[in-house]
Amino acid sequence: MDMKTTSLPLSDQLLEAIEERIVTGAYPPGTRLDEVDLAKVFEVSRTPIREALIRLETMRIIEKVPRKGWVVTPISPQSLCEMFEFISELEALCGLFAARRATPFQIQQLLSAHEACRDVDDPDAYYRANEGFHKALYAAAGNSYLLEQLTEMQRRARPYRRLQLRAPERIKASFAEHEAIVAAVLARDEGAAAERLREHVMLQGDRFNRLLQSLEGFGRAGR
Known part of the structure; x- marks a missing residue:
């Protein structure tokens, strides 16, 4: 997704971009999603990244794991x-x-x-x-x-x-x-x-x- 041309709100853009990487295997099941790292990758602050991750957690695409943070959830x-x-x-x-x-x-x-x-x-x-x-x-x-x-x-x-x-x-x-x-x-x-x-x-x-x-x-x- 081109985050520079879409009219979607930033949190929606980030959600789709992270979701895309999960589904297409760039972030396979078990991958730890770190807010700081993602903020650097997408060149944004941590706040919209956190908002996107919280929404992905409600979708059960990722989950919060003790001492690891957000991790990509596997699906059979x-x-x-x-x-x-x-x-x-x-x-x-x-x-x-x-x-x-x-x-x-x-x-x-x-x-x-x-x-x-x-x-x-x-x-x-x-x-x-x-x-x-x-x-x-x-x-x-x-x-x-x-x-x-x-x-x-x-x-x-x-x-x-x-x-x-x-x-x-x-x-x-x-x-x-x-x-x-x-x-x-x-x-x-x-x-x-x-x-x-x-x-x-x-x-x-x-x-x-x-x-x-x-x-x-x-x-x-x-x-």
């Missing part, structure tokens, strides 16, 4: 699969509720968020637009407990969802999946909306294998 392929499996079911429920009860205003917000994803080629820019699309769906679902769970899980899955968007043709496929989701919600087809969301989020077959290969490949490159 099974844990990754289970996490996306859980998120896919939450999102499916969200699609069902959105198709059942979305108001005209919420439908318009969903359409606007969908259009914001159109013709976006950069993976990180698309990820942010994609977040807006899913947040519009969460709002349309109208369930605060579901929103709370989805928000927490999205934080934890964020780096892996960003990484999978770098697979060839994934952005194009994701937008097409959004089209099908929107169509189901507009048609008030609860079953179809739930199934389209489940398919959109769930990492299966080739998609899961590609993600694991990306993690392994970047990890080797980072060592």
Whole structure:
């Protein structure tokens, strides 16, 4: 990420930059993340670095270890699969509720968020637009407990969802999946909306294998 051209707040820029290095293997599992060292690397003060690390800890991407400080948390392929499996079911429920009860205003917000994803080629820019699309769906679902769970899980899955968007043709496929989701919600087809969301989020077959290969490949490159 180019920290000189993005309009994101500094703490967000640092979060994405550190997150990027973790997922791509530059900071493999077990790596100690020292505030002073990171401040030198990114040429910033320790305060925004600390803010970024605290947020990464809430996402469970790093953890605070006694006498070591922040350390990159390992994640197994099974844990990754289970996490996306859980998120896919939450999102499916969200699609069902959105198709059942979305108001005209919420439908318009969903359409606007969908259009914001159109013709976006950069993976990180698309990820942010994609977040807006899913947040519009969460709002349309109208369930605060579901929103709370989805928000927490999205934080934890964020780096892996960003990484999978770098697979060839994934952005194009994701937008097409959004089209099908929107169509189901507009048609008030609860079953179809739930199934389209489940398919959109769930990492299966080739998609899961590609993600694991990306993690392994970047990890080797980072060592």
